[in-house]
Amino acid sequence: MLWKKKKKQESPRELLNITTRNGQIASVDNHNSFQTRAESSLKQVLDAIKLGIPQHEIQFSLHTGDFPTESLVKGNFYYCCEKKEDLDFVFPDFIFDHWQQAGIPDFKKTVSEIQKEAEKPYLHPRMLWIGNVQTHPNREKIIKYSEQYPDLIEAYNTYVDQAVLGGKKDIPYITLKDHTHYKYLIDIEGKGYSGRIKMLLFTKRLLFLQDRVWKSYYHFELEPYKHFIPVKNDLSDLMEQMRFAEQQGEEYYRTITQNAYDFAVENLQYEKAVQRIQKLISAL
Known part of the structure; x- marks a missing residue:
């Protein structure tokens, strides 16, 4: 048995327990997953099962929170990890289906809209960031940069849920x-x-990625200066990295954005996410 029920007061806040038997779903138990994360992840699991999984009983848990909150144990999966050695514990996240509450009613449709718009020239020669500043202190820094360099950076503190x-x-x-x-x-x-x-990689716009602890499974395949421009965790080198990108010229810009786009097209599709889930389940 790969997971055991805990006492009620010890139950994880965001957890999806799934049992398969004879290659199909036997039971599902959702512990208070946020919004519709559990429903979307369950849909992905069901599609993975259709691809074929072992007939013996398999029990596993998907922790649907924003990051792992306990030791990694076989049979427990998460949406992210800290290091490459932990990739066997990482599922593709629920957004590969949808995130209706954040303005992504359907992943495939959203990506298709991005791809279509990406073929047009950009309108603003600036950097954009928009999001909820309260979720991390580093986000406050990009707002300050935008106030200091309004011609170079446009940043907004907002709550996506409320805006939508x-x-x-x-x-x-x-x-x-x-x-x-x-x-x-x-x-x-x-x-x-x-x-x-994963969606920003489809934009054909030069993406700057701040170094961080928690990473999605595909993050480890992205190469700095090939798919994106790296930025230190505290954003202290952001302006330096922007100057570097400008100095490389348009050919470099087109090359790196095309690399990112090609990577996304090849790897970040719903079907590829489902195949990864099938592989992880089948290994249990």
């Missing part, structure tokens, strides 16, 4: 498709791993 649902009318809501209107994009860590990097 009609709240905070005074704060702009910029869709992922409209991120392509900017020459440079940056992703900054929040509470845990980042779910939007």
Whole structure:
């Protein structure tokens, strides 16, 4: 048995327990997963099972929180990890299906819209970042940079959920498709791993990635200066890295953004995510 039920008061806050038997779902137990994360991940698991899994009984848990909160144990999966050696514990996240509450009603549709818009020239020769500043102190720094260098960086402190649902009318809501209107994009860590990097890689815009602890499974295959421009965790070298990118010229810009796009097309599709889940389940 790969997981055991704990006493009620000890149950994880965000946890999806699944049992398969004879190559099909036998039981599902969802412990308070946030929004529709459990439903989306379960859909991915069901599609993975259709590809074929062992007939013996398999029990596993998917922790649907933003980062691992306990020791990694066989049969426990997460949406991210800290180091490459832990990749066998990492599922593709729920966003490969959808994140309706954050303005991503369907992953494939959102990616298709980004791809279409990405073929157009960017409109603003600036860097864009938009997100909830309260999820990590480093996000406050990008706001300060935007105030100090308004001609170079555009950044907004917002709550995506509230913007999508009609709240905070005074704060702009910029869709992922409209991120392509900017020459440079940056992703900054929040509470845990980042779910939007995979979509930003489709934009054909130069992506700056801040160093962080929690990483999605594909993050380890991305190469600095080939797929993205690296930035220190505290953002202290951000302006230096922006100057570096500018000095490389348009040919470098086109090369690195095409590399990122090609990587995304090849690796970051729903079907590839499902295949990874099938492989991880089958190894139990």
